[in-house]
Amino acid sequence: MKKLFVLVFLALFIQSSSFGQAVYPSTSGIKGYKKKPAKKGYDPSKLVIGSGINFGLGGGFANFGISPKIGYKFNKYIAAGVGLGYQYYKAPYSDYFTNIYNREHIVYPSLWAKAPVWGPWYLATDLEYNVIFLNGYSDGIDPSTNLPWKLNTTLTGPALLVGGGYKYEMGGKFSSTAELLYDVIQNENLPQYYQQLVFRIGFFVNF
Numbered sequence: 001m002k003k004l005f006v007l008v009f010l011a012l013f014i015q016s017s018s019f020g021q022a023v024y025p026s027t028s029g030i031k032g033y034k035k036k037p038a039k040k041g042y043d044p045s046k047l048v049i050g051s052g053i054n055f056g057l058g059g060g061f062a063n064f065g066i067s068p069k070i071g072y073k074f075n076k077y078i079a080a081g082v083g084l085g086y087q088y089y090k091a092p093y094s095d096y097f098t099n100i101y102n103r104e105h106i107v108y109p110s111l112w113a114k115a116p117v118w119g120p121w122y123l124a125t126d127l128e129y130n131v132i133f134l135n136g137y138s139d140g141i142d143p144s145t146n147l148p149w150k151l152n153t154t155l156t157g158p159a160l161l162v163g164g165g166y167k168y169e170m171g172g173k174f175s176s177t178a179e180l181l182y183d184v185i186q187n188e189n190l191p192q193y194y195q196q197l198v199f200r201i202g203f204f205v206n207f
Contacts, residue, residue: 110126110127179200
């Protein structure tokens with residue numbers, strides 16, 4: 001009798017434990033249940049933090065940079081924010097003078113936006129204002145060196161990069177991105193973008 005009592009008790013305990021662990025998808029059908037109101041105003045969980053990285057080498061060219069970004073997911077359709085980037089760019093002066101280079105140190109504040117399109121694919125745009133510290137050469141030959149005249153100057157100009165990207169979920173709130181962009185303004189003061197496709201990768205939290 002005692003063994004039967006113990007078996008019945010264990011069966012009831014296991015059944016009650018299973019019932020307690022059951023997960024219900026919704027309680028909205030229960031009488032008197034009030035749905036929790038949507039959170040209004042600033043929500044820290046929608047903050048997006050990350051950085052873009054771009055690089056390239058070959059044929060005498062060098063191009064690499066980093067652009068930390070911060071933004072906000074306004075809804076499921078768009079995330080946008082601001083950034084501040086630095087880029088180093090090196091290119092041969094010309095096909096004839098292959099042993100001398102134009103070098104640029106570029107600082108650019110930016111506004112950015114990304115909008116999902118389908119699955120991991122999204123549209124991307126970056127509006128930048130570039131400040132370029134140029135150390136290179138200008139037209140004309142310096143008779144003392146038989147090379148083009150040296151040039152140290154500062155150039156400025158906007159760039160509007162538009163294109164698309166792919167987001168890879170890395171687990172948790174972390175993701176990496178790959179973007180292919182094109183500068184629609186085509187300012188000749190910005191040779192790092194002029195008539196070129198721009199490839200960038202990035203790493204984000206909560207994008």
